[in-house]
Amino acid sequence: MHTFVTGAAGFVGSSLVDRLLQAGHSVVGFDDFSTGRPEFLAAAYRDTNFRLERGSVLDGSHMQRAMQGCDFVFHLAANADVRFGLDHPRRDLDQNVIATWNVLEAMRASHVGRLAFTSTGSIYGESRVIPTPEDAPFPIQNSLYGASKLAAEGLISAYCEGFGMRAHIFRLVSIMGERYTHGHVLDFYRQLLQHPGHLYVLGDGKQKKSYLYVQDCIEAILLSLEAAPERVNIFNLGLDEYSEVNHSIRWICEHLGLHPEIRYGGGDRGWVGDSPFIYLNCARMRNLGWTPRLGIRESVIRTVQFLQQNHWVLNAREATPVSAGSA
């Protein structure tokens, strides 16, 4: 395939780029480096099948020019900051809704017919059905992040119906593993580095979430492209287990050999719009033959190991708000 990847320098994006190149596909990576890291593309740069195009998904005509000759778009660029959505409500609209519309218009103008899109389990809001399947009862949105991803999904589906495109939409739980740059594990690790005896936790620590190792996530995406033939294919991607934030804390502290005093912010959720229980039914994807390799605990430990070996990730992002929502 000749692929075009938005958010190519991000956590999941750069991991996908590497896998696509390893499989022999060509890749045009598109990123504005607002949150992406050039370091993550080090391997890709050494591959002649890779080309980087520095640009913003808000610049539709740039994307359209860069997309020429491609036949598959992976749209991963997004504002993934769930927790601080209310501080800048325009950001989700711009970076998740309008950006996706720009991608679709660029595809239409460039005659690219296939798309993969990373959505989120947050679109289920506070689901009545847990584990939540893809056809759960019509949810009510409780975060701008979820609402904006839902809007993007809708636009994609409508473009597929209207313009004969095909799409694969993946509703992800929090992704863990190498190149993780943002979320509660990073937040906790940074805190424990600064003051090993104290840990501050949003909520009551009992929020239940599911997690998925980044390579298992990419495995699922690539498998489904082969195996799912519908015009619009929607898959939950997560593990058949969940854990409490308190479990994460225990694993991290055990791994680091620390016994901090833990102080809780209180309440049953980390912030307004946080869903206290996200756990997806992923039978649809498993029925295609997908089997994730790592469990939650291993994914969290791998994430900590990556952070231990890459302190520059912490340092470079001091100024950025930390979100424990999507990751």
Add this chain to the structure above:
Amino acid sequence: MHTFVTGAAGFVGSSLVDRLLQAGHSVVGFDDFSTGRPEFLAAAYRDTNFRLERGSVLDGSHMQRAMQGCDFVFHLAANADVRFGLDHPRRDLDQNVIATWNVLEAMRASHVGRLAFTSTGSIYGESRVIPTPEDAPFPIQNSLYGASKLAAEGLISAYCEGFGMRAHIFRLVSIMGERYTHGHVLDFYRQLLQHPGHLYVLGDGKQKKSYLYVQDCIEAILLSLEAAPERVNIFNLGLDEYSEVNHSIRWICEHLGLHPEIRYGGGDRGWVGDSPFIYLNCARMRNLGWTPRLGIRESVIRTVQFLQQNHWVLNAREATPVSAGSA
């Protein structure tokens, strides 16, 4: 209440304005007259509780200024053109998604906490469950119109959760009655006026839709504002019956005393993205004590009678594409 109504000069908007004024509320009507008609505000203009503000919902700061002192927003302005969405895909994004975001931001800046929003049964796509309840299985969008209304619903819900607003969201079937300016009844009536012996029908005439009389729709909206106490209240609004397009044709022709030769475009839907069967379960609204007064046949006849008495509606809109989608 001190109300602010977007789309105040439209079919449903102007009918709502009249009802609000009759009930003693003050109304600031906001409309850019791109599809609204000044004629529909003739009664409102005579009421000292009414003020018109000519402006676009794409101009958020204008809306914010105009909204000062109001405590309730009815957001009815929209691109309601389902059928031609694919000819100008930006229009739904602008007029339904970004416009709704502008309304929410204007409300936030103006400290207005309550909102009513007219959404559509089209957001259920081609539902597996018919009649379709509000908590039907998570649908896949098949039109830009539906997708854009779904996006607007999501933004509204997220703003309610995040900023403590309250919303009433109404998923409407096609609305009929006085001031109807757009849809299949107008299309058929205009055709029969031009050539009484011939009628051209999109699809196979067997598309099944439900309809609702405009005054019954407004009755439901006003009742639910009193009776539904949730932060986000979602209601289907339609009749407990549906009809085929062919039934509409028969009623219209009987009423006009015509026997045209009918030619069908073919296929089971009128256009790409048309849902061949829209029929909503409206038990939630009925359980609040709402009882619509007119059936489908009476609603269609009333619509034709309105058109017969208001040919200016036809003439003024010759250049506008006719949609049988939302109406």
